[in-house]
Amino acid sequence: FTCFIILFSAMGKPKLRSLVFVFFGAISLYLLLLMARSLTIDTTTAGINKTKPPPMPPSDDFTSKSLYFTYWSGPIDETVLLCWYLNLVNPHIHQVIYLDEVPDLEEKQQKHPFLLRVHFVELDWARLLDSTGKVFDLDLLRRIPNYQDQQRTDIFRYLSLLAFGDGYMDAEQCILDFTGDRLPNVDFAVYSSKGNSAMNNIFRFSFENLSRLQAWFADEFLPGRKMVLAPNADAEVIGAAYFQEALRQNQVWPAPNPSFEMLFEENLCGKASESFCDMWNTQIQSGIGVFLYPELRAHNEMTILRLLERHEEAHI
Numbered sequence: 001f002t003c004f005i006i007l008f009s010a011m012g013k014p015k016l017r018s019l020v021f022v023f024f025g026a027i028s029l030y031l032l033l034l035m036a037r038s039l040t041i042d043t044t045t046a047g048i049n050k051t052k053p054p055p056m057p058p059s060d061d062f063t064s065k066s067l068y069f070t071y072w073s074g075p076i077d078e079t080v081l082l083c084w085y086l087n088l089v090n091p092h093i094h095q096v097i098y099l100d101e102v103p104d105l106e107e108k109q110q111k112h113p114f115l116l117r118v119h120f121v122e123l124d125w126a127r128l129l130d131s132t133g134k135v136f137d138l139d140l141l142r143r144i145p146n147y148q149d150q151q152r153t154d155i156f157r158y159l160s161l162l163a164f165g166d167g168y169m170d171a172e173q174c175i176l177d178f179t180g181d182r183l184p185n186v187d188f189a190v191y192s193s194k195g196n197s198a199m200n201n202i203f204r205f206s207f208e209n210l211s212r213l214q215a216w217f218a219d220e221f222l223p224g225r226k227m228v229l230a231p232n233a234d235a236e237v238i239g240a241a242y243f244q245e246a247l248r249q250n251q252v253w254p255a256p257n258p259s260f261e262m263l264f265e266e267n268l269c270g271k272a273s274e275s276f277c278d279m280w281n282t283q284i285q286s287g288i289g290v291f292l293y294p295e296l297r298a299h300n301e302m303t304i305l306r307l308l309e310r311h312e313e314a315h316i
Helices: 002-009 014-041 078-089 105-111 113-117 125-131 140-146 149-163 207-219 240-249 265-269 276-286 294-299 301-314
Strands: 066-073 093-100 119-122 167-169 173-175 187-192 197-204 260-264 289-291
Touching: 066 149, 066 197, 078 093, 078 113, 078 173, 078 301, 105 113, 125 140, 125 149, 149 167, 149 207, 187 240, 187 265, 197 240, 197 289, 207 240, 260 265, 265 289, 276 289, 276 301, 294 301
Parallel strands: 066 093, 066 167, 093 119, 187 260
Antiparallel strands: 167 197, 173 289, 187 197
16 A cells, blocks of 8 residues: 555656656565575475485484485385384484485375484485596486386495495394494494395495495496496396405405404394294394395284384384
């Protein structure tokens, strides 16, 4: 109404009318700028942080914890949430989970509110590759989305070493050492006697071991090298055997190395011969963790979901 009065008063006065139009034009531009700024201030959506990797929650004293990066793609399987919960409340580790095209995060957060406290980052392959600071085959940005699930997970494992260092763990890995006495205080990986190979489902490297592996893996992302996979490449082409070869060539293992410890599968996965409850109890008492691989989750789904429910109710 005030604007109408001013404009009416300016009728028949060209100079005054021009000043009024300039005045209101400036106010309109200012309001538009404020609106644009309000739309870009919030960089998070549905609990996923979209800023450059990875901003840590200020309320979490992660500086005193071991950092582990994780990859998850597709809809969230509720049976892996037991691991995400236990890793969240573990006082010795901080897990950062990169989500690749996950459509149901908001739904799961409503059902399991603890997920609002989990450190999620929306995965952008271009940004992750750039964050390594290394030269890479630009064609990877076109190829990676078409890789098999296992291959994309392996790519993320090695990129996490280049971009962040620290540790990596699969989304199905539960850490059950809440005292911090059983987790190694040196670099480590896990050996599978069943597969006669080092596993790449959980590891941690630092200092000289990390430097050598970073240089080696960086070359593997160059044009024509190992990470540029053929369309029909085997799912395990850059899997466990490849990872073991990287350890061997870079004198991390099996060469004598006082800064590295190779753990046995039973330490972090449990014994497959035991019942789920026996294995779980054994690992809590004397192991480091349990790996909830798909077959184990499928055969013990109700038990796992009951465990998750009890933990959520107890607010451990």
